[in-house]
Amino acid sequence: MTTAVAPPLLEDTQLGPKAGGFYRYQNIWTGLGFGIFLGFVAWLVSHATVQGSNWGTDMVVTCTMVAWVVGFNIGMGTFNAPIHWILGHDQTHEDELYAAGVGQGSSRYLKFCTDHKVVGTQYLVLVMVLFGVGGTLAMMIRTQLITPHSSFLDPQTYNAIVTIHGMVMIIATIIMVSGPFANFIMPIMIGAKDMAFPRLNAMSFWVVVSAVPCLLATFFLGGVNAGWTTYAPLSVQAPAAMDAFAMTIITFVVSVTVAGVNTIVTVVTMRAKGMTMGRLPIFTWGTVVGGALGLYAMPAFLAVMTMMITDRATGTSFFVPEVGGSQWLYENIFWIMGHPEVYVILLPPVAAVLEIASTFARKPVFGYKVAIAGFVAIAALSIMVWAHHMFTTGWAPNLAAPFMLTTELISIPTGIIFLCTIGTLWKGSIWTRLPMWFVYLFVWNFIIGGVTGIYLSDVPADQFFHGDMFVTAHFHYTLLGGAMIGATAAVCYWFPKVSGRMLNERVGKVAFWMIAIGIQVTYFGQFWEGFQGMARRIAYYNPHYETANQMSTAGAYLLMAGWLVFLYMMINGWRHGKIAPANPWHAKTLEWKVPTPVPLENFLVDPVVTSDPYTYGEGVPDGQEVPESAPAPEPELVPAGSAPGDQIDAGGAS
DSSP: OOOOOOOOOGGGOOOOTTTTGGGGGOSHHHHHHHHHHHHHHHHHHHHHHHTTSTTHHHHHHHHHHHHHHHHHHHHHTTTHHHHHHHTTOOOOHHHHHHHTTTTOGGGGGGSOOOOHHHHHHHHHHHHHHHHHHHHHHHHHHHHHTTSTTOSSSOHHHHHHHHHHHHHHHHHHHHHTTTTHHHHHTHHHHTTOSSOSOHHHHHHHHHHHHHHHHHHHGGGGTTOOOSTTTTOTTHHHHSOTHHHHHHHHHHHHHHHHHHHHHHHHHHHHHOOOBTOOGGGSOHHHHHHHHHHHHHHHHHHHHHHHHHHHHHHHHTOOOSSOGGGTOOHHHHHHHHHHHHHHHHHHHHHHHHHHHHHHHHHHHTSOOTTHHHHHHHHHHHHHHHTTOGGGGGTTTTSSGGGHHHHHHHHHHTHHHHHHHHHHHHHHHTTOOOOOOHHHHHHHHHHHHHHHHHHHHHHHTSHHHHHHHTTBHHHHHHHHIIIIIIIIHHHHHHHHHHHHHHHSBOOOHHHHHHHHHHHHHHHHHHHHHHHHHHHHTOBSSOSSOOGGGHHHHHHHHHHHHHHHHHHHHHHHHHHHHHHHSOBOOSOTTOOOSGGGGSOSSOOTTSOSSEEEOOSOSOOTTSSSOTTOOOOTTSOOSSOOSOOTTOOTTOEEEOTTTO
């Protein structure tokens, strides 16, 4: 009689001294060094050869930025595997393990690492950095607007800051959930051992990292003062900073597209046995639909930026009216991306909110299939409503009524998903922990953001509000008050699994109230400004608007302070927080059934799913508050004595 022995952990494998090949010598420092070197060489060559031509400066900046992006990724090792394949030298198993971070400790977070959990953590840190940059720029904007004629910033610098603040925040919000949690959590949630394309996964992260210096370089190249939409012909006439801005977007779109394909393929092809599409957790559906919508929307952004940069650097005339171009062409292509992009941002955090609500209400997601249908309907309708951003331009006035109707129709599936959230909470045995506080705040803010958006889909109302601070308030209630607060709930919910430690909820509640009050004061102040008629993107304003601006600025300072307290809570929790049990929330989805920290391949035995992930009522009594240090009531999916290839019945991930 033989005894089954548990398979060894791959992360404990001893690798040979040559494992990894070039990866051993590559990290973020070699990436920076090679990127700067190649960028400098490109600048020297282009400056010597094309600087004197008609579009010399734009060509020089474009060549320099392209060389930086390519050089950085060469230095990081992004192209190692395809180069090996072209040369006919496949990577060995030891090379693959090294690329996954085996035996490298914390240094793997500064390297090209194919482990989806490392990539998810890298994305989380990047998002925090981007929000820090964007938030700092926002505070500079609000500081300028304390008084009607502040000398804190000159108008040119002010408009450049407004532009970069907007784009930094757009980039950060697009990846704030799909980056960290669609990478770290989603594969475990569906029973997969990794993403479908691990190298492309790592590539998507380091490519977006290489885009960030391009965006920040705009401040040193004259600034982009055309607003975050960078409408033509303003963008065509802007300083050379516009070339760096365009390269940022082109690079970012490549990253998002690769990541979206990877997410969809992973869910379609790598689900655990028994994990049918009808048993997928609702968060997975949100990431899949959001990723699919991004595949439609984001290439339009790439196209419009490519056309714009060729106008500037090669003399084409897509958007130059005096030689046959059209600024309406720019606006149409931009908003073909721009309106679906709002839902690329919204769908994953909304799905995370539903996931959290189900866990803490101890109830299945209310209207699970209806919510999925709502996600799909939002994605489909968002494709058709781009022109409601052009009601005031004079373009195609006969189409205003159909576009107004389509825009108002999108509120129906949005409202349905909102009702599914309320229905999930209704009469639930609610366990109110920090993630739920942010769920409640999401519900409040999302109502305000959604209702105020209906006015902007109506032509007469849009004529009144277009271009003023009412639009700014609505937009921020939707993306900051809605999507970003949903993402914050997701951080609080999945932080124990990502970090292995618990957050200090007392500190978190202080941050919560500062953030919650700060949002209301800041953006109600901006609604007030909008009702009074104050225009957007102006550094100086009529003293008539001073009181409303002071209210908004005071709220912004409180809001920023709240985020700093939240950041302190995260950093302190990561370093000194209580050790987290495998399943502190007693949730039913698969990511909570693996040990913390999660093994390299997630599951030492293959899970088998036999029911949906919301079978509440077993284990801990519904709504019972259990101390943070209490052990999880369900067994982890790592039973002792299991042999390689064995399976365990996950029973609906329980």
